[in-house]
Amino acid sequence: MSTFHRWLAGDSIPALDSIARLAQGAGVSLDWVATGEGSMQLGKSDSIPNTEVLGMEDYAFVPLYDAQCSAGDGAWNEGCRVLTHISFTRYSLRKQGLTPDHLSAIRIDGDSMEPILHSGDTVLIDHTRTAIEGEGIYILRLDGHLYAKRLQRNFDGVSIISTNKEYREVVVPRDRLNELEIVGRAVWAAGWL
Structure with a gap:
């Protein structure tokens, strides 16, 4: 032997x-x-994706956080961590007017935005768009909870609108608008069929 x-x-x-x-x-x-820890291959590290690899310079890697964005009753996980990175071509982001450094992604939790967004879907957030600018879905923080909702300005304040008709519209009055934090605008979504 x-x-x-x-x-x-x-x-x-x-x-x-x-x-x-x-x-x-x-x-x-x-x-x-x-x-059993660290990189298996000799001379490699476990850091974020290496854009120095031939052909990878055309891609941007956006962090996907473990924070779940509630599209229902609301949920916010303290101490978010990066689960992975989602790759987008730099060309596609540039074409949409997006800068990789100002983007992050989170998952949807709940059904209040169905049929547009489903529980488990991933949304890409543009953190530079923190003002209500026409139609769109925004990620907002209110009373310590994170939500994906349509926002609409009106005379009384701002309406928070769900697409699922089972949920009623909520109005944040003018005198409480300082409690409404717009984290960014959702600019892309994906999920399993």
Whole structure:
């Protein structure tokens, strides 16, 4: 039986220098072999997507946060973290007048914006658009909750409108408008069929 087969069978334990040579020969990080953490491949890091890779310079990577945007009763997860990054071509963003540094994405939670947005859909937020500018869906924070809603200015204040007729319109009166924070405008949405 070869030394390698004895290692696999658990009959003997390889010496550290043997493990190091095997890892190097396979192009695998010795840290990954020892701990199971970090990048498996030798010389690679686990940071955000590498735009230095040939062909990747045409893409922008937008963070998808674990915060869920409520389209129902409201939910806001404190201490949001980046789950992953969504890639868009820089050309498509530029064509829409969007700058990658001002974008983020979150998921919808609830059914108040159906049939336009469904629970679990992902929306892309343009954080530069924090003023109500005609028709559109805005991400807003009110009373500590995050919502995706249509906003409409009126004489009494601002109407918060759901597309699902099961939910009634809410008006934020003029004297409480300072409590309404527009996080940004939803500029793209996607979800599973």
